[in-house]
Amino acid sequence: xxxxxxxxxxxxxxxxxxxxxxxxxxxxxxxxxxxxxxxxxxxxxxxxxxxxxxxxxxxxxxxxxxxxxxxxxxxxxxxxxxxxxxxxxxxxxxxxxxxxxxxxxxxxxxxxxxxxxxxxxxxxxxxxxxxxxxxxxxxxxxxxxxxxxxxxxxxxxxxxxxxxxxxxxxxxxxxxxxxxxxxxxxxxxxxxxxxxxxxxxx
Amino acid sequence: xxxxxxxxxxxxxxxxxxxxxxxxxxxxxxxxxxxxxxxxxxxxxxxxxxxxxxxxxxxxxxxxxxxxxxxxxxxxxxxxxxxxxxxxxxxxxxxxxxxxxxxxxxxxxxxxxxxxxxxxxxxxxxxxxxxxxxxxxxxxxxxxxxxxxxxxxxxxxxxxxxxxxxxxxxxxxxxxxxxxxxxxxxxxxxxxxxxxxxxxxxxxxxxxxxxxxxxxxxxxxxxxxxxxxxxxxxxxxxxxxxxxxxxxxxxxxxxxxxxxxxxxxxxx
Numbered sequence: 001x002x003x004x005x006x007x008x009x010x011x012x013x014x015x016x017x018x019x020x021x022x023x024x025x026x027x028x029x030x031x032x033x034x035x036x037x038x039x040x041x042x043x044x045x046x047x048x049x050x051x052x053x054x055x056x057x058x059x060x061x062x063x064x065x066x067x068x069x070x071x072x073x074x075x076x077x078x079x080x081x082x083x084x085x086x087x088x089x090x091x092x093x094x095x096x097x098x099x100x101x102x103x104x105x106x107x108x109x110x111x112x113x114x115x116x117x118x119x120x121x122x123x124x125x126x127x128x129x130x131x132x133x134x135x136x137x138x139x140x141x142x143x144x145x146x147x148x149x150x151x152x153x154x155x156x157x158x159x160x161x162x163x164x165x166x167x168x169x170x171x172x173x174x175x176x177x178x179x180x181x182x183x184x185x186x187x188x189x190x191x192x193x194x195x196x197x198x199x200x201x202x
Numbered sequence: 203x204x205x206x207x208x209x210x211x212x213x214x215x216x217x218x219x220x221x222x223x224x225x226x227x228x229x230x231x232x233x234x235x236x237x238x239x240x241x242x243x244x245x246x247x248x249x250x251x252x253x254x255x256x257x258x259x260x261x262x263x264x265x266x267x268x269x270x271x272x273x274x275x276x277x278x279x280x281x282x283x284x285x286x287x288x289x290x291x292x293x294x295x296x297x298x299x300x301x302x303x304x305x306x307x308x309x310x311x312x313x314x315x316x317x318x319x320x321x322x323x324x325x326x327x328x329x330x331x332x333x334x335x336x337x338x339x340x341x342x343x344x345x346x347x348x349x350x351x352x353x354x355x356x357x358x359x360x361x362x363x364x365x366x367x368x369x370x371x372x373x374x375x376x377x378x379x380x381x382x383x384x385x386x387x388x389x390x391x392x393x394x395x396x397x398x399x400x401x402x403x404x405x406x407x408x409x410x411x412x413x414x415x416x417x418x419x420x421x422x423x424x425x426x427x428x429x430x431x432x433x434x435x436x437x438x439x440x441x442x443x444x445x446x447x448x449x450x451x452x453x454x455x456x457x458x459x460x461x462x463x464x465x466x467x468x469x470x
Contacts (some may be wrong), residue, residue, distance in 0.1 A: 016279075019283045021276060021279055021280065021283070024275065024276070024279050025272065028275060029272075032266065032267055032271070032272070033263075033265070033266055033267075036265060036266065037262050037263075037265055040262065040265060049267070050267045050268060050270075053267045053271055054267075054274055057275050058275070058278060061275075061278065061279060061282060123257060126254055126257050127254075127257050127258050127261050129254075130251075130254035130255065130257065131258055149255045150258060150259055152259075173213075177213060177248070177251060180251055181247040181248070181250075181251055184247075184250070184251065184254065185247070
C-alpha cells in the first residue's frame with residue numbers, strides 16, 4: 001500500500017526556501033498554471049502572462065518567508081501577487097489590451113443569434129468572443145469574472161485576493177455578467193432591446 | 203415571484219442547471235420563467251454566458267507557461283542559492299547594515315554641514331571692533347585675589363547706591379578721583395599681586411568707577427588687561443598729552459561677575 005502523500009504547498013515552500021530546487025519545480029508545476037491563466041485572462045497577452053508568472057515566482061523566491069498561512073492559502077497569495085503585477089503592467093503597457101468599451105465593437109465575428117447569443121458560433125469563435133468581451137470589461141469587473149467564473153474561486157477567496165468584502169465581489173460579478181451578456185448579444189437584438197419592457201409584472 | 207426577485211437568482215439558477223444540480227427550490231423561478239418572456243430571455247442569456255465560460259475554461263485549462271519560464275526560474279534559483287542569499291537573516295542584516303552605513307554617512311554629512319554653517323555665521327556675525335581695543339586677555343583667577351589692596355581708596359557701591367543711581371547713567375567721570383573701596387579691595391589687589399616684578403615695573407592709576415550701578419563683587423570678578431588709545435584716558439578725565447593722543451596705553455578693567463566693566467585703571 002502506498003502511503004506516500006504529496007507534500008503540501010507550505011512544505012514545498014519551506015523546502016524551497018531551504019534551497020531545494022526540486023521543491024521550487026514542484027511548486028511551480030502545481031501553481032504556475034493558475035497564475036498564468038489568471039494573468040492571461042486579465043491581460044490577453046501570452047508573453048505578458050508569462051512575464052507575470054515568472055515575476056510571481058521570483059517574488060516567491062525572494063519574499064517567500066513573508067507568506068503567512070494564517071492569512072490565506074498559497075494559491076491566493078500567488079494570485080494576489082499576480083494581480084498586482086498585472087494591474088501594474090496593464091497601466092504601464094495599455095496597448096496589450098484593446099480596451100474597447102463600445103459593445104458593438106466587442107462583438108466581432110458574432111453573427112445573428114438563433115436561440116442564444118453563442119449558439120450559432122463555432123467553438124473557437126465562442127471562446128474568442130467571450131475572451132474579448134472579458135478583456136473589454138473594466139478591471140474591477142474583469143478580475144471578479146476571471147477569479148470566480150474562470151478560476152472557479154469562491155466569493156470568499158476572491159474577496160481575500162481583491163481585498164474587499166464578499167458582498168462587493170458578489171455585486172461586481174453580477175454587474176460584470178450583465179455587461180458581458182450585453183456585449184455578447186447581437187447588435188440588432190441590442191437595439192431591439194431598447195423598446196422591450198425592462199420587466200414584467202407577472 | 204417578481205422579475206426583480208428572479209434577477210437576483212438568475213445566475214444561481216443557470217449555474218445550478220449547468221451543473222445538473224437544480225433543486226426544487228428553483229421551481230418557483232421556473233414557473234416564473236414560463237410566464238415571463240423577458241425573464242426567460244434573461245435566463246437563456248445566463249445559460250449562454252455560462253456555456254461560454256465553460257468553453258473558455260476548457261480551452262485555457264490546457265494553457266501553461268512555456269518551459270523557458272521554468273528554466274529561467276531554476277537558473278535564478280541556482281544563482282540565488284549559490285550566492286547564499288537564502289539565509290534570509292543574513293540578507294536582512296546586510297540590508298540593515300547598508301542602511302546603517304547610509305544613516306551614519308548622512309548623520310556625518312549633517313554634522314559637517316551644521317558645523318560649517320555655524321562657523322561661517324560666527325565669522326560673519328563677529329563684530330568689528332569699534333574702538334581700538336586690543337584685549338590682552340590676562341585673566342586673573344578669582345582665588346588669587348586675596349591680598350588687600352593696601353593704600354587704594356575704596357568705593358562701596360552699596361553705600362552710595364542711592365546717590366549714584368540719581369546721577370545720569372552716561373555721565374562722564376571728569377575727576378580721576380579714586381572711587382573704588384573696600385568691597386572690591388580683594389579683587390583690586392589682584393593687579394598688584396599678579397607678579398611682583400611687573401608690579402614694580404608698572405605705574406598704575408587708581409581704579410576709576412565706570413558705572414554708577416552697584417556691583418556685587420562677593421560673587422567674584424575678573425581683572426582683564428587691555429590696550430586702549432590714550433583718548434580713552436581723556437574721556438575719563440585723565441590729563442593726556444595731545445601729541446600722544448593716538449598712542450596706545452595699557453589698562454586693567456575690573457569686571458564684575460555679571461560681565462560688566464565696573465572700573466578701570468591705566469598702567470604704564
